[in-house]
Amino acid sequence: MFWASYLLAALAVLLAWPVPVLLSKARWTARAPMAALILWQAIALAGGLSMIGAMLTWGLEPLGENLLAGLRGLAGLLVGRPAGPATDHGLDPVHVFALSAALLLTVHLVFTLLLTYLRIRRQRNRHRDLLNLLSSPSAHSPATLVISHPAPVAYCLPGGEGPVTVLSEGLLELLSPEELDAVLTHERAHLAQRHDLLLLAFAAWRTALPWLPTSQLAQRAVSELTEMLADDAALGSARRETLIRAIAVVASGGRDAGAAALPPAGPAAGLPGAAEAEAASTAHRLRRLLTPQPALAAGGQSLVVLGAALLLSVPTVLLIAPGLAG
Structure with missing residues (x-):
């Protein structure tokens, strides 16, 4: 060996x-x-x-x-x-040290993954409890909750009593029915493809090895790729121009718009530079949609x-x- x-x-x-x-x-x-x-x-x-x-x-x-x-x-x-x-x-001591380091690294990675899962699950449960108090079911879309907030907000929340899509009243006022359908399809694609599990794993990797610059690169890249996959799912039923307008409206509000009422619930919540990374990801997605390239x-x-x-x-x-x- x-x-x-x-x-x-x-x-x-x-x-x-x-x-x-x-x-x-x-x-x-x-x-x-x-x-x-x-x-x-x-x-x-x-x-x-x-x-x-x-x-x-x-x-x-x-x-x-x-x-x-x-x-x-x-x-x-x-x-x-x-x-x-x-x-x-x-x-000899050198080989014992190598074995000890391998064991410690393995335990560290597994333990960090478990802690990350528990932390995100706790955040989502708390988020769901607040949603039960501050939101109401959508009259037109199943498994969709509406919060009373003027800023345009749309996101999905997996787990708990069942996955749901959360929209704000401000978003409903700004979007046309076609744009709203595109947003709902996008968010439901995240839930159907279980992007939350993938993002959780890479969030744990970044938490376990924060000194490794590529753990941050990987998390940002994977987050952006999941958004692109959800965009592609939305393009299956929505016109490209409609999706572009919907993304622009949602991006104008940002996920932090609801922070005053609800805590963040995603795997990247609370990480340094999360807002900047999300803004850059949105810019890349819009550029991809505005200047489409063949697959x-x-x-x-x-x-x-x-x-x-x-x-x-x-x-x-x-x-x-x-x-x-x-």
């Missing part, structure tokens, strides 16, 4: 900095948002697996030729039954998905393949 640990470390560095930076600047992602989302998820998963795997394989190197053999050797060492000659002298060819999208699968397979193979002890 000697060479495997170095290869995993190199892959972790590539996926932690240059690869996400290049992807965040790529222009093709707006033409294939679903494929780009798959690639971002593969980068995050492969990056985390490579970071943990590099330390794990380095620590287990004296105990076996691959991860499984090393873990068996470690188990035998812990219970006082060495699995072979390599375990006769135990582990990336099916062959190109298939190559992206294949690349994502290969990216995930590399650390997996390096972890379990024998003969890499060097």
Whole structure:
């Protein structure tokens, strides 16, 4: 596993900095948002697996030729039954440190994901309780609540007693029926495609590794791509001009417009620069709709998905393949 640990470390560095930076600047992602989302998820998963795997394989190197053999050797060492000659002298402090670091990083990532889930769930429950007091059901749209607020506000709230779309009276006064339908379709696409789970995972990644600049890049890129997917869903039933006007009206109010009455409920709520990132995302979405580009060819999208699968397979193979002890 000697060479495997170095290869995993190199892959972790590539996926932690240059690869996400290049992807965040790529222009093709707006033409294939679903494929780009798959690639971002593969980068995050492969990056985390490579970071943990590099330390794990380095620590287990004296105990076996691959991860499984090393873990068996470690188990035998812990219970006082060495699995072979390599375990006769135990582990030196350097390898113990590597194993400890791998364990701590794994626990940190899992614990942060759990805490992020609990925090967002608590925020949404509190938000839903306030909505029950401050909103009324829409007379024309099912699973839609209306809050009494003059600013144009539209968002979706998953979970709880059931997913709902929230609109403000100010928005209803400004939008035509066609524009309102476009907004509702957009928000319901978020709920149907469960974008909240994807955003939660990347919010947890940013919280767990705030010192990693690419965790912020990834969260912003994924948030923008989910908005583009919802826009594409709305274009299935609305004219492009109608959707553009609706987005512009909603953007003029912003999500913070309802902050005086309701707490933020999204995964990015409270993060530094969230308002600026949302403004930039809206500008990119409007530019994409105003100057539409053809979707990336099916062959190109298939190559992206294949690349994502290969990216995930590399650390997996390096972890379990024998003969890499060097």
